[in-house]
Amino acid sequence: MTTHDAFRISRRGLLKAGAASASVPALSGASTAAAAPAATPAATPVNLVVNGRPRLLVLDTRTSLLDALREHLHLTGTKKGCDHGQCGACTVLVDGRRIKSCLTLAVMHEGAAVTTIEGLGQPGNLHPMQAAFVRHDGYQCGYCTPGQICSAVGVLGEIEQGIPSHVSSDLTARPLLSAAELRERMSGNICRCGAYSNIVDAITEVAGANPGGKA
């Protein structure tokens, strides 16, 4: 309950204090961990490769991957919505697979490659999925959008690998790139503005399939 919580509250007054986050500042680069003060008994070092860049952090064990990204690496593109795995706003790609970064501990990902929305594309150099979301107006307020886009990139990878879904009629056939498939596969990302149909159109365009493909 030290300076770090004060920092969090000043930035995000609605966040409850005491959530999992360390009081040790982020360390970038290598081999400086020994210099970090051991401010909590449970501080643990973890190496991550975030958007292609090696990062060494010393974290309170309670720190979620989401909080490590946002509060320690200041990659605030990844959003905290429910913090309970229900909304999908915190979706990132870890070793190429989409997961909810709020429901995993940073220390559980030693050596992992993490891709956030900042790593997918940047202003002037958008990822095709980002460009398609813009083109199709796949958002309104934009809060869920980084999670939607990371999830959508993950979905296309899963379809490419032939992973079936709940709505795949034939489990052993290659999955279709239909609107019904995309809606089912994106069901872990909630959009309270209701941009769903435009999101499906954006993903469909990137997948190279016909917009509004048959269910």
Next chain:
Amino acid sequence: MKSFSYERASSPAQAIAAAARTPGARFIAGGTNLLDLMKLEIETPAHLIDVNGLGFERIEPTDDGGLRIGALVRNTDLAAHATVRRDYAVLSRALLAGASGQLRNKATTAGNLLQRTRCPYFYDTQMACNKRQPGSGCTAIGGVNRQHAIVGTSDACIATHPSDMAVAMRVLDAAVETMRPDGTRRTIPIADFHRLPGRTPQVESALARGELITSVRLPAPVGGRHFYAKVRDRASYAFALVSVAAIVQRDGTGRVALGGVAHKPWRIEAAERELPRGAGAVTAALLADARPSEHNAFKVTLVERTLDAVLADARS
């Protein structure tokens, strides 16, 4: 979240030794349920043993024609495995009906079996719950209990087991393989793995303290047509009100297990003899001892209608 210490285990022996040595220790793999409960301080482990490095990620054939699924196989990978899709389709279907893509990428086979109820009164630490705080009472009995169990309940607890995967494993006669704290191994039939609440609803499985699941074994495929029908309040990403796992043979015989109705996957083998007589007869036998609460009597009808739809599909 309460503070905890953390270690990564690199072998099963190291993991069980750490669990035996450390009071309040828990294994963590996917973490999608445990961390959620830790944020709410419903689970407060003093020590976490990360078992992700134990190498239990393989799916391999067994000598008797079955399949051994490593405890750490992710739900996505199990659902997508070619042999599972072909020979154990009910298991693929059940997995794909559960959670969301992101969660299935993280959640493991063993963790899915051990996930805890989503009873809202278990989650609300202001409410009495015999599962969360033994002896405090059950708010669900007499509360809003539309989602709750209708059979196998007790005066102490009417929670359901939330897993879809476990219902398919029950209909497939799976067995849970473990390593005990003394290093010996044992095999627990899935029928005996989950417990009814009785007077100790906080005891949910047959696992001893510090016992580690290493794999789940499926017997040789039994053929037939496989179904997993899940009825829920929205089309995706919700827990079951009722689910039916079924394997139906060409001659109309088969197996049926239910989800969403009890503290464990609900199967009564004797009820399956009624399959040729239709969904009504099977449901009557499966739910003969049902004791619905104020808001969930509809589940009895819903089971019959869902099973009827499955059997109609099987005949088509």
